[in-house]
Amino acid sequence: KAGVTQTPRYLIKTRGQQVTLSCSPISGHRSVSWYQQTPGQGLQFLFEYFSETQRNKGNFPGRFSGRQFSNSRSEMNVSTLELGDSALYLCASRYGQGGYEQYFGPGTRLTVT
Amino acid sequence: AQSVTQPDIHITVSEGASLELRCNYSYGATPYLFWYVQSPGQGLQLLLKYFSGDTLVQGIKGFEAEFKRSQSSFNLRKPSVHWSDAAEYFCAVASTGTASKLTFGTGTRLQVTL
Numbered sequence: 001k002a003g004v005t006q007t008p009r010y011l012i013k014t015r016g017q018q019v020t021l022s023c024s025p026i027s028g029h030r031s032v033s034w035y036q037q038t039p040g041q042g043l044q045f046l047f048e049y050f051s052e053t054q055r056n057k058g059n060f061p062g063r064f065s066g067r068q069f070s071n072s073r074s075e076m077n078v079s080t081l082e083l084g085d086s087a088l089y090l091c092a093s094r095y096g097q098g099g100y101e102q103y104f105g106p107g108t109r110l111t112v113t
Numbered sequence: 114a115q116s117v118t119q120p121d122i123h124i125t126v127s128e129g130a131s132l133e134l135r136c137n138y139s140y141g142a143t144p145y146l147f148w149y150v151q152s153p154g155q156g157l158q159l160l161l162k163y164f165s166g167d168t169l170v171q172g173i174k175g176f177e178a179e180f181k182r183s184q185s186s187f188n189l190r191k192p193s194v195h196w197s198d199a200a201e202y203f204c205a206v207a208s209t210g211t212a213s214k215l216t217f218g219t220g221t222r223l224q225v226t227l
Contacts, residue, residue, distance in 0.1 A: 056212035
């Protein structure tokens with residue numbers, strides 16, 4: 001079974017721009033979560049989607065948003081990029097009904113200049 | 114609120130030596146606990162999980178972890194470390210219910226000397 005895939009793997013953007021990251025979960029998984037990883041803050045939860053609905057949200061500004069499609073694929077968007085948004089963005093999927101283990105993709109490395 | 118503490122930021126062991134990485138958690142209910150490993154520039158790979166039952170759980174790559182409720186600990190062990198085990202290791206606890214999220218510790222970087 002194919003794992004979680006994320007595109008693109010690397011991205012360089014300029015302050016003020018916006019960016020969209022994509023995630024395809026493991027087949028059959030209906031829940032997708034996003035995490036931000038930085039050297040200073042570690043791994044932080046952004047949000048979780050299940051059946052196209054956001055079920056949980058972390059403590060991030062409204063510039064961070066996401067959505068999920070009917071095929072469970074998910075995108076996250078960051079608007080008005082700031083230097084501090086430079087991070088590894090990880091997507092994880094799980095079944096969503098009682099199963100709590102999450103499987104991670106390789107991440108998207110975003111650099112904001 | 115749930116939290117995870119990994120007291121060791123960096124550990125160095127010799128190849129062939131045993132390994133124990135410490136993890137302490139705080140969670141109000143029965144915890145769902147995980148260990149993940151991350152190689153440089155990569156995502157997180159699930160090593161093992163604890164939900165209930167036997168407090169000693171086996172994972173991939175020869176790792177095991179022991180859940181001790183009285184100590185709120187979930188330490189990761191390996192009897193004999195290989196050079197390829199050098200990576201960063203994260204302990205995590207999952208919130209349960211309709212919505213779930215993982216709360217991670219700050220990670221322990223493992224260096225293996227030959």
